[in-house]
Amino acid sequence: MEENNFFEKVYSVVRKIPEGKLTSYGAIAKYIGAPKSARMVGYAMNSSHNLGIPAHRVLNRNGVLTGKFHFPGLNMMKNLLEAEGHKIQEDQVMNFKKVFWDPSLELPPFAT
DNA sequence: ACGGTGACCACTT
């Protein structure tokens, strides 16, 4: 019963992001077996508005709040991240490396 | 039915 839905896989991982941790689109894409489809991950997030997806914990490889313009409020994403103890400057998360959460490392291998 | 677009990333020059 593989969740062949690309989106479902993405949501599944994003929901498992620990509080206070962040990850990137590429990391998720790679974890679900589509390293080149990082773009699709971002697109999936676009549809996750109504779902319980902490999309604010997913940033690009640079730790930049690329998707802040897609949030209800311009400061929403930044606000949510700051609420979790992150420091943001110039739309960029500081110490991104330290709070980076790689699913392929922290989570068990992607099993079908 | 089709072309363009997009919350991106990695490789190549």
Next chain:
DNA sequence: TAAGTGGCCACCG
């Protein structure tokens, strides 16, 4: 070191 290009594939007009 920096800049450029390809790839991925779903949605919109």
